[in-house]
Amino acid sequence: MKRPKSTAINQQMHHRSTDIVERHTTIRVLIGLTLLQSGFAIIHAVAWSLDRSTSWDEITQTYSSSRIALWLAAAIWSCIAFAAMLALRRGMRAGRWAYVGGAVLWILAMLALAPLPLALSGILLPLVASALLLSPAASRYLSDIATRQTDSSLRGRAGHAMWVLAAAGYYAMYVARLTNTGWLAEVSPGVWRGWLTLAMLALPIACTVCTRKGERLWHAGMFLVIEGLATFLVLLGYAPYARTGTLGAGYSYYVAPAVHSSWVVVPLMAGVGLLGMCSSPRQSRKRERWAI
Incomplete structure (x- = not known):
């Protein structure tokens, strides 16, 4: 029995739609x-x-x-x-x-x-x-x-672990440079902190290389936007400490250096730009699943 033409067209459109992953x-x-x-x-x-x-x-x-x-x-x-x-x-x-x-x-x-x-x-x-x-x-x-769905391959697991490490390292490095406190400040005294800062900045590049083709820009943009928002929230949390007397007794006065705002603006602008380049839904592939 021959199927109606409209039914065949609807099924074809359904199969195409299932290939699109938001x-x-x-x-x-x-x-x-x-x-x-x-x-x-x-x-x-x-x-x-x-x-x-x-x-x-x-x-x-x-x-x-x-x-x-x-x-x-x-x-x-x-x-x-x-x-x-x-x-x-x-x-x-x-x-x-x-x-x-x-x-x-x-x-x-x-x-x-x-x-x-x-x-x-x-x-x-x-x-x-x-x-x-x-x-x-x-x-x-x-x-x-x-x-x-997760990528259970060795490359997928390694990429996921590296992105997590890069996000944690960047955030810890920012807090250490802003307040000179935290675990990174304790393990990187003096000149070692500068070398560790360069290593942390290079880690996202290695993460991007390890990510599967077709997903690299999106993952890099995600990383930059998350880090930009996280550093913004840190600065926002310290904003009430910038004026003496506003918080009452027991709270210390602290003004975050203006140079640290670049750690917010630059990642956010770069991340939004990368995500804008790959904003359309991606085509699902059997061999390519989420790296993170």
């Missing part, structure tokens, strides 16, 4: 950014809790109960955000509601425990992220089965 760039940027920041916050909280140079009695005598409660709330929120984004990365819908619910509690804690300028800088990302996760773009991402 990149979900906005949601993936959000996931990478949140994993990066919350992961470093967890590491910082663990390192601080293991530091025996200051006893708990000294901490309670030096800092107010509201500030200690804010630190504990920040550690809990970082764990919730990290776990929620890992779930989202695997396409699990529970991750969306876990993040939004945790964000509501974190925003309330910030407004109740932190000075208003500090609270406003700390709730920006949870507000924007929650709005994105409740948008149709997040629903399309969670409904797309391609989001659960």
Whole structure:
């Protein structure tokens, strides 16, 4: 029996449409950014809790109960955000509601425990992220089965590990140069930090080479946008400390050097440009899956 011509055309168009895979760039940027920041916050909280140079009695005598409660709330929120984004990365819908619910509690804690300028800088990302996760773009991402696909080949796993290392290294290097604190500042004193900085800057180039052809520009753009947004949020977090007396007693005065704004502008402009060059949905290939 001969099929109607319209049916054959519809099936042909369906097969063509299944060959198109949406990149979900906005949601993936959000996931990478949140994993990066919350992961470093967890590491910082663990390192601080293991530091025996200051006893708990000294901490309670030096800092107010509201500030200690804010630190504990920040550690809990970082764990919730990290776990929620890992779930989202695997396409699990529970991750969306876990993040939004945790964000509501974190925003309330910030407004109740932190000075208003500090609270406003700390709730920006949870507000924007929650709005994105409740948008149709997040629903399309969670409904797309391609989001659960990973490249299990040796090259895919190596590329994924290298991009994670590059993102963590760049972020740690920025914090070290901005505040002279953190694990990178401790392991790279003096001239070694300059050499380590050059190595960290060269690592994304190696990551791009290891990524499969057809995905290199997109992954490089993702890396630059995530790092640009992460460094912007760091500067935003330090903005309330730039004016004395705005945060009250117990908070130190600090002004971030203006030169560090280039670490925000340059990666963002370059990353947006690269993502704009490959903004159209990619053609799915059996031998090419997500490197990260």
